[in-house]
Amino acid sequence: MLSMATVLANETMGAPEEGLRRLVLRGIGAARPGQFLHIQVSAHLEPLLRRPLSIARIDKERAEVTLFYRVQGRGTQVLAGVRPGEALSVLGPLGQGFSLPAQLSQRLQLSHQSHSPNLGHQGHTRQQGEVRQDSVQAGGELWLVAGGIGVFPLFALAQEAVGQGITVRLFWGGTHKRFLESAGFSYWEALGIPLHLTTLDGSFGRQGMVTDELNTQLSLRASSSLPPVLEVATCGPRGMMQAVVERCLPLDIPVEVSLEERMGCGVGACLGCSVTVRSDNKSLRNKKVCQDGPVFRGEEVVWNA
Amino acid sequence: MPRGETSASVEAAIDLTVQMAGVEFRNPVITASGTYGFGSEYAPYCPVEALGGITLKGTTPEPRLGNCVPRLAETPAGMLNAIGLENPGLEEFVKTVLPQIKELPTQVIANISGFSVADYALMARTLRRDSGLAALEVNISCPNVKHGGMHFGTDSQSAETVIRAVKQETDLPVIAKLSPNVTDIREMARAVARGGADAISLINTLLGMSIDVEKKKPVLANTFGGLSGPAVRPVAVRMVWEVAEAVDLPIIGMGGISSWQDAVEFLLAGASAVSIGTGNFLNPSLPLDVSTGIETYCRRHGFSSVRELTGLAHRV
Structure with missing residues (x-):
């Protein structure tokens, strides 16, 4: 869909030094978690190209979407100057989003209905019968692994999954406390799900990389009767996502990467x-x-x- | 005006049709190769039946994965691309793309690239009238692949040879797409005319590069890329003007068109039709806006046919 979307808000989030902003648009078609909008930040051909921004919150009832973005180049600088009440040319929602929520809740339902090991699965190859029996007893969890501002598209996914009754757990790494607090920590806190936070300087949560904490928690699961990890969704630096995939696939945990x-x-x-x-x-x-x-x-x- | 008749109904319809190389296009607005996929990607935003024609993504005999990313770099009023002719190859093109394009309600031009004269001849032998195509555009101007066409487009003898080989193998009209990365575009135009081209399209992108000053290295993985967008338009208009004076072949003008005024500029410089490329990325309904704008312009200036605009600026 190509439309003119009304800007309801375009404001600084948290500490101004972090350059993070929140943009709320009205007039966007039905969006799914993981999709993005291709936004023309200026009608004057400068900058020339549209900017793809991931969707962080979807409010279906009010037909509003929220995008979080960091000002880091010409396009986002110009976008930051757009005022509420103005309209932006928006292409989208575009792309294939996360398949997790619908798929997961369906699988949970199916496991409640039947213990058959041959239930339809989306091409993943793990031992389904065993996992399924576990998930009947313990539910199973959706884990989100985010690096930096890669957390933004995962919020929409978390909202939808929580709304469907799926247990969600977030692993989120940032450079320091001020970043995490500015990049939407309060939204995640309000969601009421378990948060595993890491910072490089140790100013908030565990010191180190988010994948360190992921490894710790995965090891813990392997040796306990905690609910299994049904799926992982990740977004962040390429190296981080690669590490998440390489850690999870041998454990037969499907991963979706953005x-x-x-x-x-x-x-x-x-x-x-x-x-x-x-x-x-x-x-x-x-x-x-x-x-x-x-x-x-x-x-x-x-x-x- | 008879009583009761509205002014709209007495406005003469503007004839937007253009004929080039024996092919009739319903209007002079075509989409440029490499910017419009294989025709269906933009259908939700711009009805295919509103287009004069579509030029498909360049195809080579063998499949190509193309260059590494980053393949794009934004520049002032323009962009650099170095896709590297990513395409499924001729066999897959014939198997999956051709059946789809037969359904498209517009004229479809295939764009062919190769690394040798034999490559071009092979493509031309396979893509003929019975394929459902309206014409073949011969890309002798791709700047992003080693020996990927531009070699043929910067040497007039090679250009003539390639076009002649293609003409010998296909019964489709042949459009030669020229590179602007030459000293004298007129010489290239005369060469492809000698080779038997039925029409000329220009310009392909201008070779450029961009360096990330923080990382101290080229932005594009391929180092060099092709510059397109509004930044190149004055160069393109000048070259269309020169080619129009050098040869007696229909011209499809392109380079940075982002409004109907830009398109009219190309027509006045000597083009019979225009192609829209990078402009689609900014405004997916641009081809429709351009053809509507051209129609309004004709009406306002008292032209009954868009064909009257071609080359007008040479004569006024």
Whole structure:
């Protein structure tokens, strides 16, 4: 959909030094967690290209979406100057979002109905019968793993999953306390889900990388009767996402990753945002982050293409 | 005016049709190769039947994964791209793309690229009238692949040879797409005319580069890329003007069109039709806006056909 969306808010979030902002738009079609909007920040061809921003909150009843963004280049600088009441040309929602909530809740329902090991599954290869019996008894959890501002699209996913009765747990790493507090910590706190926070300088949560905490918690699960991890969704620096995938897949935990790439058209026409993937038959081919993604199955992404 | 008749109904319809190389286009607005995928990507935003034609993404004999990312870099009033001719290859093109394009309610032009004269000839032999295509655009101007076309487009003898080889193998009209990265565009135009081209499209992108000053290295993984967007338009208009004076072939003008005024500029410089490329990224309904704008312009200036605009600025 190509539309003019009204800006309801465009304001600083948290400490101004972090350059984080919150943009609320009205007049956007139905969006799913993980999708993005391709926004024309200026009608004057400068900057020329639209900017893809992930959707952080979806308010279906009021037909509003919220985007969190960091001012870090020409496009976001110009966007920061847009005032409430003005209209922005918006293409979208675009792309394939996370498949998790619907799929997960369906699977939970199915496991409650039947213990059959042959239930339909979306191409993942783990021992379904065993996991399924566990999840009947203990529910199972959706884990979100975020690095920095990669946490933004995961919020929409968390909201939807929590709304569907899925147990969600967030692992979120940032550089320091002020960043986490500015980048939406209070929203996550209000969601009332368990949060595992890490900072590089130790000023908030555990000191270190978010993947350190993920490893700790995964090891803990392996040796206890805690509910199993049904799926992981991750967004953040490429290296972090790769580490999450390489840690989780051997444990038969499916991972969905949200990738980022410079985009031209946003609709799959220009091939600017290609990502190399491994097909089921192991051959390499390209997909488009804008159209086939931005969310991909962890096992298909070729990290060092 | 008879009583009761509205002024709208007496306004003469403007003839927007153009004929090039024996092909009739319902209006002079075509989409440029590499910016419009294989025709369906933009259908939700711009009805295909509103387009004069679509030029498909460049195809090579073998499949290509293209260059590494980053493939795009934004520049002042423009952008650099170095896609590297990513495409599914001729076999897959014939199997999956051609059946789809037969359903598209517009004229469809295939764009072919190669690394040797034999490559181009092979593509031309496969893509003929019975394929459902309206014409073949021969890309002798891709700047982003080593020996990827631009070699053929910067040497007039090679350009003539490639076009002649393609003409010999296909019964489709042949459009030669010229590179602006030459000293004298007129010489290239004359060469492809000698080779038998039925029409000329220009310009492809201008070779450029951009360096990230913080990282102290080129932005594009390919180092160099092709510059497009409003920044290149004056260069493109000048080249269309020169080619219009050099050869007697229909011209499809392109380079940075982002409004109907830009399109009219190309027509006045000597183009019979225009192509929209990067402008689609900014405004997915731009082709529709441009054809509507051209129609209004014709009405306002008393032209009954868009064909009257071609080359007008040379004569006024």
